[in-house]
Amino acid sequence: MLFTLTKDRGGFMGVYLERVNDVSELKNLNKTELVGLAEELRKHIIECVSKTGGHLASNLGVVDLTIALHYVFNSPVDKLIWDVGHQTYTHKILTERKDKFDTLRQYNGLSGFPKKAESCHDIFETGHTSTSISAASGMAEARDILGEKHEVIAIIGDGALTGGQAYEALNNIGSKDTNVIVILNDNQMSISPNTGGISNYLNKIRTSILTSDFKLNVEKWIESIPKVGKYMKKTVELAQGSLESLIIPGKLFEDMGVTYLGPVDGHNIQEMIDIFEKVKKLKGPKLIHVKTIKGKGYGIAEEAPCKFHGVGAFDIDTGKATASSSGTTYSQVFGSKLLELAEKNDKIVAITAAMPEGTKLEKFAEKYPNRFFDVGIAEQHAVTFAAGIATAGLKPFFAVYSTFLQRGYDQMIHDVCMQKLPVVFCIDRAGIVGEDGETHQGVFDLSYLSTIPNMTIMVPKDKNEFEEMLEFAADFNGPIAIRYPRGQAGISSNISPKIEYGKWETMIKGENIVIIATGKMVSKAVDIAEKLKENNVQAELVNARFVSPIDHEMLLELGNKFKKVYVIEDNIEHGGLGTKVIDFYNENKLLKDIEVTKLAFPVTFIEHGKPEELYNKYGLDVETIAGKIINDRTGILSNIVNEKK
Ligand SMILES: Cc1ncc(C[n+]2csc(CCOP(=O)(O)OP(=O)(O)O)c2C)c(N)n1
Known part of the structure; x- marks a missing residue:
């Protein structure tokens, strides 16, 4: 592969990437060249992210998928809606932003998420998960009312598919004939390995055959199995419903009224192009199940996709962080202190909504697997789940980022605070988080928490005070929130008086x-x-x-x-x-x-x-x-x- 240094910026671009400034030029490349382009894109992304930091593994996983999507669909006329939006680096590079890509996540540089102000190809802004199918569905209905002709495509990960809103949207599109395309990017990972029933279900169908033009006739299919087929047919006729759900890939989606296609290899550009072309001819809501590998093409990230989900600057050869971080973070203080409290109090349980690493609950999960719950990307469920646990007499600590707890606002009011339940909200990444920007800054929590009756709010100034607050919260009989920032927890020289309720x-x-x-x-x-x-x-x-x-x-x-x-x-x-x-x-x-x-x-x-x-x-x-x-x-x-x- 030939790589040339771009004119005035860092980062390597290859011969194909040089030829593609905008998606319209993608179609000038033949199949082999598209594969070459994917390789160059990966190299360019790795080079740049190794300096800027960012969501590396998710982006490497969707390079081929993004090429195939832009090859078949005609953005911005056709609308691409990226769930979470952290995986849009290839999309950005292919839509006239390749020369600015090394400014990613920097002040005044490109955002790490879709931003309308950056490009007409960023049709909908995201950052929080599980919204894409709702937005796509709304755009598709509006398109039909307005008499426009274009496709609307939501690209959602298997992790984001653990969020309740995605099902509200599927429920909605499944009951209509409206043309909506959902691309399910299944890499078996949320940030950590994906959890829950839907993840188990997807794992089962990942290994099944491609059903191509779907709606498989189960009976015929069973009969076609040599020898066993006839016997099976007889014995299972009565239980056909349950058998179907076992062997027809995507039966769950089909039953909801959404045509299922796949699973398809998300690293075979041609296979994806073929299936996307077919999908364009089908009416109604469709879901294409695409199997990808998180970190694809960069061995170190493939082996440790969780670590490389979001990274700071790193050395490409070793994968090691280049900036040294010193001191203990607030999240680490939380993780260790909660372990200590849980040793003394067996009523304490820990809950996370798909962020065990970020919130530093991994050790708790290891030591107390029965008292640890990763409920998926489902903050609203997590809050009411905690309310249930508290009702039954245990002491739940829900560790969650400030910005994502916005999802659980009604549940905090209605399910926790109205009933004065002793749930502890450990609100991480409060205040400014930095490079993730608008969708992730935790600058609303003091306001949204302050409006809720019965909610106590504590804010530690340093490590010691944080530990004392966690102890205080463990003994507190009512809803209580502790909000703390991203980054190092200093120790002030000040010897603080003991925490007293409501006292400064x-x-x-x-x-x-x-x-x-x-x-x-x-x-x-x-x-x-x-x-x-x-x-x-x-x-x-x-x-x-x-x-x-x-x-x-x-x-x-x-x-x-x-x-x-x-x-x-x-x-x-x-x-x-x-x-x-x-x-x-x-x-x-x-x-x-x-x-x-x-x-x-x-x-x-x-x-x-x-x-x-x-x-x-x-x-x-x-x-x-x-x-x-x-x-x-x-x-x-x-x-x-x-x-x-
Ligand atoms: C409401 C909400 N909660 C938590 C997050 C943090 N988060 C960002 S990406 C991610 C995992 C998403 O997994 P998936 O959709 O499968 O995408 P992948 O990174 O695997 O490609 C999580 C939990 C978020 N963005 N939004």
Whole structure:
């Protein structure tokens, strides 16, 4: 294979990739050249992702599938909807973004997910799983009402097919004649090996023969089996229904009214092209089962698809991370502490919605397989499942990323909090997560949790406090959430008082202004207070360990002492800690004497980039906040601000 270095950017492109700037040019390549293109694409993706980080294994698995889809369908007239959207790298490269591909996930660079602003080929934005069939179904119905003619294709993974919304959509399309195409990309993996009944079912049919024009006549098929066939037919006539479901691939989908095709080899471009061409001629909802290998073409990733699901920069030869990570992460602290608590309390069970690695529950799963539940990508189910477990007298800890818990909002209200059930929500990746961007930033949780009656919310400032909070939660008899950020859990030098329900902690005594900070922002606030001190502003610093309830007693004391209150949080500015502080002073008629400034993210979707770049952009870095406080006091822009500018 010939590889040439692209003009002004890193990354290798081969001869075929050089010829394809847009999908329309794909059709100029013959079958052998398409295979060559796939090889070049893999190399280009590996080269770039080894520098930028990203979802490597999922993308390597769908290179051939994406080529076949773009070869047969005519994007953007035909609509491709990518479930999760983390597997769109080949799609991006083939749709005029190959020269920008090395900016993937970087601030101001290409997003790691479909983005309408990037390309007319990104027809629908995704990031959370299991939405593609719903969106495709909606687009197909609208197309028919509008009298348009084009195909709508949802591409969904077997992992995403564990999410309830996918079944709501299948249920819907199966009852209609509307033309919708669903491509099931089955690599047997979610992030970890896929779990659950549907995964078992798919595994069974992965090994079955291609039924081509489907609707197999079971009786004929059985009869055709030499010798055994006739005998089988007689003995199983009565049980035909159940037999069919065993031997006809995709019977489940067929029974729902969705024509099933496959399974087809997802690394044989020609086979896929042939079947996609056939599908175009069929009416109604169709599902094509495509078997792929996660990490395909890069041995190290094929062997460890879970590790290479999402990676930072790495060395291509060894697969090892190039950036060294030091210190313990919040997720690791959670994993170890929960193990320790579970040893002492056999009522504790752990739940994850398909994120055992991310939330660091692997050791728990190993040690207590009967007390560990991976329910699939089903956050809403996980919440009510936890409610059931709590009702029966056990103590569930549901570890979940902030952004994905949005899925379980009604279940938190209706199934957990209304009944005051002792479920512990361990909310990981709260605040800014960074390179995954808009769909993944955990900046809404303080707002959405704060609106729920009976929900207690704790936010640790460091490792020690987090461990204490987990202990507190284990003994707490009601719904309780602990939200903590992605990344390292520092240890502050401060010796904290014991956790007391609803009580905050004064960390620094001051005279001029007070800063109330929560969670990750507390350590920033310590630096801010230091900078202020250098500029003769003595700031008091309060650690808001609880966001629900807030510490009324302390707020009244602070209200008597200070005229200026700054509230710093890594949440949007509406509905979080700052809003609660303002509401409290307002309700107590103190706002005429006190000015409260909320320092938080605006109510917007925060793009991708490194966390520090995003804190800078939104004015939540140490220098900007310190500069603002000094400016408020003196009326002149401080040196700190000037230096930064
Ligand atoms: C609602 C939701 N929960 C969790 C995730 C995290 N997540 C991203 S990809 C993924 C696995 C998806 O598996 P699959 O659909 O089979 O795609 P694959 O990566 O295997 O190609 C998970 C759990 C998510 N994106 N959305």
